[in-house]
Structure formats: C-alpha cells, structure tokens
Amino acid sequence: MLCVTAAARQSWRGLKSSACAAVTVKNEPILSFKHGSEERKELLQALEHVKASTEEIPCVVGDERVWTSDIRYQLCPYNHAHKVAKFCYADKELINKAIMASLAARREWDLKPVQDRAQVLFKAADVISGPKRAEVLAKTMVGQGKTVMQAEIDAAAELIDFFRFNAKHAVELESQQPLDAEGSTNTALYRGLEGFIAAVAPFNFTAIGGNLAGTPAVMGNVVLWKPSDTAMSASYAVYNILRECGLPPNIVQFLPSDGPVFGDAVTASEHLAGINFTGSVPTFKRLWKQVAQNLDVYRSFPRLAGECGGKNFHFVHKSADVPSVVNGTIRSAFEYSGQKCSACSRMYVPHSLWPRVQQQLVDILKEVRVGDPVEDFSTFFSAVIDNKSFSRIKSWLDRAKTSPNLEIIAGGKCDDSKGYFVEPTVILTKDPHDAVMEEEIFGPVLSIYVYPDDDYKEILRLIDSTSPYALTGAVFALDRSVLDEASKVLRNAAGNFYINDKSTGSVVAQQPFGGARASGTNDKPGGPHYVLRWTSPQVVKETHVPLTEWKYPYMG
Numbered sequence: 001m002l003c004v005t006a007a008a009r010q011s012w013r014g015l016k017s018s019a020c021a022a023v024t025v026k027n028e029p030i031l032s033f034k035h036g037s038e039e040r041k042e043l044l045q046a047l048e049h050v051k052a053s054t055e056e057i058p059c060v061v062g063d064e065r066v067w068t069s070d071i072r073y074q075l076c077p078y079n080h081a082h083k084v085a086k087f088c089y090a091d092k093e094l095i096n097k098a099i100m101a102s103l104a105a106r107r108e109w110d111l112k113p114v115q116d117r118a119q120v121l122f123k124a125a126d127v128i129s130g131p132k133r134a135e136v137l138a139k140t141m142v143g144q145g146k147t148v149m150q151a152e153i154d155a156a157a158e159l160i161d162f163f164r165f166n167a168k169h170a171v172e173l174e175s176q177q178p179l180d181a182e183g184s185t186n187t188a189l190y191r192g193l194e195g196f197i198a199a200v201a202p203f204n205f206t207a208i209g210g211n212l213a214g215t216p217a218v219m220g221n222v223v224l225w226k227p228s229d230t231a232m233s234a235s236y237a238v239y240n241i242l243r244e245c246g247l248p249p250n251i252v253q254f255l256p257s258d259g260p261v262f263g264d265a266v267t268a269s270e271h272l273a274g275i276n277f278t279g280s281v282p283t284f285k286r287l288w289k290q291v292a293q294n295l296d297v298y299r300s301f302p303r304l305a306g307e308c309g310g311k312n313f314h315f316v317h318k319s320a321d322v323p324s325v326v327n328g329t330i331r332s333a334f335e336y337s338g339q340k341c342s343a344c345s346r347m348y349v350p351h352s353l354w355p356r357v358q359q360q361l362v363d364i365l366k367e368v369r370v371g372d373p374v375e376d377f378s379t380f381f382s383a384v385i386d387n388k389s390f391s392r393i394k395s396w397l398d399r400a401k402t403s404p405n406l407e408i409i410a411g412g413k414c415d416d417s418k419g420y421f422v423e424p425t426v427i428l429t430k431d432p433h434d435a436v437m438e439e440e441i442f443g444p445v446l447s448i449y450v451y452p453d454d455d456y457k458e459i460l461r462l463i464d465s466t467s468p469y470a471l472t473g474a475v476f477a478l479d480r481s482v483l484d485e486a487s488k489v490l491r492n493a494a495g496n497f498y499i500n501d502k503s504t505g506s507v508v509a510q511q512p513f514g515g516a517r518a519s520g521t522n523d524k525p526g527g528p529h530y531v532l533r534w535t536s537p538q539v540v541k542e543t544h545v546p547l548t549e550w551k552y553p554y555m556g
Contacts, residue, residue: 022172023168023172025164025165027508027510028129028156028160028161030149030152030153030157033149033152033377042133043134043138043148046135046137046138047138047141047142047374049138050084050138050139050142050143051374054084054085055084055086055139055236056085057085057086057088057236057256058087059088059090059253059254059255059256060253061101061253062101062250062253066088066090068089068094069088070091070258071086071088072086072087072089073085073086073087074087074143075230076142076143076145076419077144077145077383077384077385077386077419077420078371078372078373078383078419078420078421079372079419080387080418080420081418084142084143084232085143085232085233085236087229087256089257089258090255090262092264092265094255095255095257095262095265095266096269098253098255099196099271101250101253102222102223102224102251103195103222103271105248105249105250105251106195106196106221109192109220109222109248109251110191110192114170114171114173114174114218114219114220117217117218117219118167118168118170118171118218120217120245120246120247121164121214122164123246124163124238124241125159125160125163127244128156128159128160128241129156129160136155136159136206136234136237136238136241137151137156139233139234139237140155140231140234141373141374142374143230143233143234144203144204144230144231144234144385145336145337145373145382145384145385145419146336147336147379148377150381151206154205154206154207155206155234158207158507158508159206159207159210159211161508161526162210162215162508162526163210165509165526166211166214166218166530166531167218169531170219172528173190173531173532173535184542185541185542185544187539187542188538188539189537189538189539189540191220191537192219192220192221192222192534192535192536193535193536195269195272195273195274195298195299195300196224196271196272196273197216197222197224197274197275197276197534198223198224198226198262198272198274198276199216199224199225199226199276199277200259200262200275200279200283201213201225201228201235202228202231202279203228203230203231203385204231204336204339206231206234206235206238209225209227209228209234209238210235210238211525212225212276212278213225213242213252214252215276215530216534217251217252218531219535220535221273222250223251223253223276224253224262224266225252225254225255226259226262227239227254230386235254236254259283263283263286263287263290264290267291267294270297270298271299272291272294272298273302273303274303274304274305275287275291275304276534277304277306278306278307278308279306279308280308281308281309281518284306284520287304288304288306291304300536303533304521305520305523305533306520306521307341307471307513307514307515307521307525308518308519308520309442309471309519310440310467310469310472311345311346311438311439311440311468311469312342312344312345312346312471312472312473312474312494313345313347313348313473313474313493313494314328314329314332314344314346314473314474314502314503315460315463315474315475315486315490316347316348316349316350316357316476316477317456317475317477317478317479318350318353318456319477319482320353320477320478320500321476321500322356322357322360323360324500325357325476326357326361326364327364328501328502329446329502330361330364330365330368331502331504332344332503332504333345333424333444333446334368334381335380335381336381337382337422337443337444338441338442338445338446339442340504341472342496342503342504342505342506342513343442344446344502344503345445345446345447346436346437346446346447346448346466346467347446347447347448347449348432348449348459349449350450350451350456351451351453352453354450361410361426362410365410365424365426368380368381368424370382370421381424382419383421383422384420384421384422384443384444385420386420387416387420389420389442390420390422392441392442392443393422393441393442393443393444393445394414396441397422399436400425400436403434405429405431405434406427406428406434406436407428407429408427409426409428410425410426411425411444412425424444425444425445426447426448427445428447428448428450429447429448429449431449432449432459432462432466433466434447437466437467438467440469456482460485460486461489463490463493464493468518469515469517469518469519470492470493470494470495470515470516470517470518470519471515471519471520472495472496472497472504472506472515473490473494473496473497473503474498474499474503475487475498475500476500477500487499492517494515495514495515495516495519495524496511496514496515507526509526509527511526512525512526512527512530
C-alpha cells in the first residue's frame with residue numbers, strides 16, 4: 001500500500017475543502033508561415049539543416065545512448081535518395097534492460113506530486129511553441145513528407161495541446177475526491193500503474209508519439225517508447241525536448257526496434273502494466289492475443305488502449321451544399337496523401353447532385369499540386385510514406401483499372417522513381433460492397449457510390465454495416481430531419497461524427513478523438529477522461545474517532 005504521510009493527509013483535506021483552482025489552458029494558435037514572416041524564416045533555416053544532414057539516433061536507456069549492430073535508415077518519402085536519419089534497433093536484451101531500469105525508477109517518479117510531473121509537459125509545450133518549433137516542424141516535413149500546414153497542425157499545435165491539456169487534466173484529477181463522513185476522512189490517490197507502459201507509435205502524427213509516451217508518464221508511469229521507423233527524427237526531437245524540460249532518466253526509454261521483437265519482449269514481462277498503441281488492426285490484435293496468452297504471467301491485468309484506423313465516410317443528401325461537400329472532401333481525402341486515420345475514404349452521393357459534385361471534384365484535382373513540400377510551399381500533398389505503402393496503394397489502382405465495377409474518374413497514376421508519389425485518385429463504383437468501399441487503403445484514393453435520391457435511408461443503414469471500422473464519418477445535409485435520422489442510424493458507426501464538415505481535423509479538447517469496433521478502444525486522447533486510463537486509484541479511509549463497542553444497537 002502507498003504510504004500516506006500526515007502532511008499529505010492534511011494536504012488532501014485542504015484540497016477537498018477548497019477544490020484546487022482550475023488550470024487555464026488554451027489551444028495553441030496555428031501560425032500562417034506567410035512570405036516574410038519570422039516563423040517562415042526560422043523554418044526555412046531549419047529545413048536547410050535537415051535536408052543537408054543525416055541525423056544519428058541511438059537507443060536511449062536512462063542516460064546511456066546505445067548503438068546495436070542492427071542499423072536502419074529513415075528515408076525521405078519524396079526523395080528516397082536522402083537518408084534523414086541513421087538509427088539502430090534495440091534487441092531483446094536491451095529491451096529487457098530498459099524494462100528493469102524503468103522499474104527501478106518507477107516508485108520515486110510515482111511519489112512525486114502530480115504538479116511537479118505536469119511541469120515537464122507544460123515546459124515542453126512552451127519550448128515546442130517557441131524555440132524548438134522550427135526544428136520539430138522541419139523534421140516532420142522532411143522525414144514524414146508533410147506540407148508546412150500539415151506539420152504545423154500536427155507537430156506544433158496538436159502536440160502542444162496534448163501536453164498542455166493532459167497536464168491540466170492530470171492536475172485537476174486530484175480534485176475529484178470521495179465524500180467524507182462524520183468522524184472519518186476519505187481520500188483518493190491517483191497512482192501510476194504498477195509496472196511499465198509500452199507505447200507503440202505510428203508514422204503519421206508526430207503528436208501521437210509524444211502523447212502515447214508523455215501522458216502515461218505525467219500520471220506517474222514509466223514508459224518504453226517504440227517510435228515509428230518512418231517518424232524517427234521528429235520523435236527523437238520530441239524525446240530530447242522532454243528530457244531537456246526535466247523528465248528524469250529512465251522514466252521514458254527511447255527504443256527503436258523491430259515490431260515483433262518489441263512486442264514479444266514487452267508482452268513476456270511479468271511487469272507489463274499497459275500498452276498504449278496507434279497502428280494497424282493486425283498488429284494490435286497480435287499484441288492483444290499475446291497479452292491474453294500471458295495473463296497468468298502478469299502481476300496485474302494490463303491496460304490496452306489502441307487506435308487502429310478507419311474506413312471513414314462522407315454521406316451526402318440531396319439537400320447538401322455542394323461546394324461544402326466538395327471542398328471538405330478534397331481536404332479530408334487528400335491532405336497528407338490520405339494517410340490520416342480519419343481521412344475520408346468512401347463517399348455516397350445522390351444521383352441528382354452527382355454531376356455537380358463530379359465536375360467540381362475533377363476541376364479542383366486538376367489544380368492540386370503533388371510534389372516536394374519543402375521546395376514548393378504551394379504543394380497540397382506529397383509522397384506516401386514508404387515503398388511498402390506505395391506498393392499497397394499501387395495494387396489498389398491496378399485493380400481499379402481492370403475491374404468492370406470500377407472506373408477511375410481522376411488520377412490513377414503513381415511513380416516511385418524519386419519519391420513514393422501517388423496521384424489523387426477518385427474511383428467510381430457500381431457496387432457499394434466492392435472492396436474499395438469496405439477495406440482501408442490509407443492513401444490518396446477516394447471511392448464513390450452514386451445512389452438514387454430516395455434511397456438515402458437504405459444508404460444510411462448500408463454505411464453502418466459496410467465497414468468493420470467506426471472511427472470518423474460526416475453527414476452533409478441541410479434538411480434537419482435527415483440529420484436527426486442519420487445521427488440515430490449512424491450512432492455507432494463513428495466515434496467522431498461531423499455534420500456539414502469534413503471527417504478530419506479533430507482538435508484536442510474540442511473533439512477528443514477515437515473510435516470503436518475495429519478502430520480501437522475509443523479512449524479519446526485529448527479529452528479529460530483519457531488520463532484515467534493510466535492511473536490505479538487508491539482510496540484511503542482514515543477514522544478519527546476510536547471504535548469503543550463491537551455490538552450493534554439492534555443487539556441490545
């Protein structure tokens with residue numbers, strides 16, 4: 001049992017009698033990077049440095065930078081001749097060493113006041129907002145192929161918001177206390193989980209990696225962070241910022257590693273307390289099965305939190321505003337090459353609106369620039385992340401070119417001679433159950449089914465049952481009765497549901513993000529309840545009046 005000192009009990013009683021003042025936090029403003037602006041000048045300087053060098057990134061256990069013999073490289077997606085970073089994979093022995101080092105540091109970190117732990121995230125947010133902004137953006141742009149705006153939204157604004165709001169939620173959680181009774185005091189202590197957390201991060205959002213590792217840490221946990229191979233440079237920058245802002249050694253270990261090796265090592269440890277994951281469904285299922293098979297090994301039941309992607313929809317009713325539909329869909333389906341978990345991948349359009357929707361989509365896509373996001377800031381999106389992704393998307397395009405049910409009405413070409421480039425592609429299908437409407441593609445490919453106007457109710461039911469995912473979705477309609485009906489039919493089809501807006505663009509604290517079904521455990525990072533996933537509350541009752549009788553009154 002966690003020891004509670006007299007001073008601590010007195011502090012809790014004071015806290016309960018006068019709830020702690022709310023921490024004031026606002027969403028980070030998004031900078032514009034206009035010509036001549038100071039932020040643009042700083043970013044251009046940082047980009048030149050990243051383009052001209054190959055960063056060396058070791059594994060980090062405690063304060064020890066460790067190189068293994070398994071050397072890998074992070075390649076620039078739009079120019080794969082450029083090696084962004086050289087790094088190494090941790091082997092099983094090093095992962096186990098990191099586990100033991102984490103466990104040795106856990107108790108002291110967990111006993112620190114949450115206000116002290118939160119200061120690390122508050123300081124890191126300020127540093128990213130200020131002096132380190134250009135560096136983190138440049139490494140995200142070059143390493144992950146993001147445009148300046150997509151990098152700014154992700155690696156600056158969202159990451160800063162995650163750190164600030166989750167630190168705020170961590171501090172304010174302590175004010176949530178049980179009732180006292182006459183003669184006794186009740187206190188809730190929000191402890192970290194007993195063991196370590198494994199954080200497995202994706203390539204597509206620098207912010208997600210920082211959140212997966214940083215939020216459990218602020219709640220008193222120790223973390224093994226496995227960054228994505230294709231987001232290594234930006235992830236290492238975030239890790240170093242956390243350390244520079246006061247995160248002690250051994251609280252977060254930085255462990256690039258082969259996925260199965262890392263998964264096997266952490267799930268085999270009796271001290272696994274949780275997995276914080278963003279990635280593919282097969283990988284999350286594999287981890288979940290390994291945990292299930294090892295349940296008898298663990299000291300506690302591990303917490304599993306996962307976000308796994310989606311087959312996100314735009315439903316269009318005949319009453320919809322066509323320009324809103326088209327502009328929202330262009331942004332949702334094609335920004336960052338469609339490599340967002342929330343990107344629109346399937347759209348349902350009524351027959352009466354289809355000619356206008358089609359014409360406007362095709363006209364806009366003729367103007368969309370795909371290329372180098374660093375040399376040309378007018379680029380709308382760049383290359384997909386790597387050769388594996390390129391090959392997978394190309395197979396979908398090849399299928400669309402030969403299937404009698406499918407017609408490519410825009411794009412359809414791809415080229416990996418210099419970078420992993422795929423044109424923004426729109427596929428029209430005759431079959432609403434074709435695989436392009438049901439399976440995740442995770443690229444700049446939008447599939448559309450045109451339906452008879454009066455069949456919209458059937459289409460709503462179709463949307464709900466078509467995909468195994470339930471992450472995001474949008475309904476475009478000006479008819480309020482249609483919006484009400486769609487909200488009911490699609491109640492379980494999306495964790496983030498948009499009305500007359502695109503399916504992407506969730507903002508921390510405004511639209512906490514996550515979905516259910518195959519999309520994950522819907523823990524809503526960015527919301528006030530997320531921090532609870534990484535605590536093990538203890539309730540302490542202290543009685544102040546001695547018990548003088550064992551009998552109850554009814555026994556007299």
